[in-house]
Amino acid sequence: GEDLLNLRVMEIRRRIAVIRSKLAKISQAQELKRKRRSAEGFLEVALAGYTNSGKSTLHRVLTGSTVEVADELFTTLSTKASLLRGTDRRVILSDSVGFISNLPRSLLRAFNTTLMEIGNADVIVLVVDASDPDDEIARKVETCMDTFNEIGINGVPLICALNKIDLVDEEEIGRKTALVVDCVEEVAPISAMHGTNLESLLAAIERHLPSLARYRLVIPYGDDSMSLLSWVHDNARVLSEEFNSDSIEVMAHLSQEVAQRLFKMLPAGALTRME
Ligand SMILES: Nc1nc2c(ncn2[C@@H]2O[C@H](COP(=O)(O)OP(=O)(O)O)[C@@H](O)[C@H]2O)c(=O)[nH]1
Ligand SMILES: [Mg+2]
Structure with missing residues (x-):
């Protein structure tokens, strides 16, 4: 037993x-x-x-x-x-x-x-x-x-x-x-x-859900610009993009988190929040 x-x-x-x-x-x-x-x-x-x-x-x-x-x-x-x-x-x-x-x-x-x-x-x-x-x-x-x-x-x-x-x-x-x-x-x-x-x-x-805000990004041409642009496409809602002579200008809706990460990746002044 x-x-x-x-x-x-x-x-x-x-x-x-x-x-x-x-x-x-x-x-x-x-x-x-x-x-x-x-x-x-x-x-x-x-x-x-x-x-x-x-x-x-x-x-x-x-x-x-x-x-x-x-x-x-x-x-x-x-x-x-x-x-x-x-x-x-x-x-x-x-x-x-x-x-x-x-x-x-x-x-x-x-x-x-x-x-x-x-x-x-x-x-x-x-x-x-x-x-x-x-x-x-x-x-x-x-x-x-x-x-x-x-x-x-x-x-x-x-x-x-x-x-x-x-x-x-x-x-x-x-x-x-x-x-x-x-x-x-x-x-x-x-x-x-x-x-x-x-x-x-x-x-x-x-x-x-965390709110999105509209941002203007200026990506200078360089070795990383295309991979950066594709990262933006993957992580944000891109509204428009323009290939200028010295940079790519992108308008996009970003979450706060994505905006913070881009802020670190881009040169100073390249990320502007639009209201
Ligand atoms: N009448 C009714 N039955 C539901 C509804 N939603 C789910 N069920 C039934 O409730 C049971 C449990 O559903 P399930 O989705 O497996 O629940 P879970 O254990 O929370 O994943 C199943 O037999 C479903 O068919 C509903 O809106 N109305
Ligand atoms: Mg279940």
Whole structure:
């Protein structure tokens, strides 16, 4: 009897160790990918929320990608990222790990490490299942907020996608919006499955992405001018470019981050913010 029990305990410990090392590998790989995307000038929007709230469904309709819709733990464990459609910004939407109720303590820390990457996002979309009872919504949102605090996510704008509104009536939408409205910047009631009201979610996301400003760049001709110009094309929205006799003059919309990097790359006075 006791030997059998010891064997079970050892087996469970072994499995936890395997899951831990899988999670560690995933977060390392994701950190590398994130760095590369950020270097390429992409913005990142991360989906968060409980398992089964509709994150993968929303991810699929917004990106047109075929992320598996499933409820199992591991299918959504590696975050999937693809280009968000319907906006002219270069945005990656990542389908993050779902929150799971009553996760064993021993796994909680490993999950938090994986969740931490959403702290690098420019906007977090918290997906909430509107068909859950009021008290469950309140409890889940509270857990999400606690976890965000615990893993040190702050200063990232949070938007709530109140999903599955096809399952509830107007009065319920209003009531459930009121439950979450204080925790987030905006609430967008949607149905990911039926594609309802996605425009208002995208508009809310867009409103909270880092703002773009119009700049005038003067790139002097030299060995690096063409690679610099192509970097600008990759990282900014170019409005016009003119090849003058001694320099290339470019008008472009830049994010604050890209503007800062260009400021370092260009000679003094070559970058001017237009108002
Ligand atoms: N009625 C309804 N069901 C939805 C909606 N969005 C997702 N679902 C369903 O909810 C379940 C969980 O969705 P999924 O995207 O896998 O959730 P995830 O665990 O958060 O990734 C699936 O059966 C979906 O078909 C919606 O807007 N309305
Ligand atoms: Mg999923």
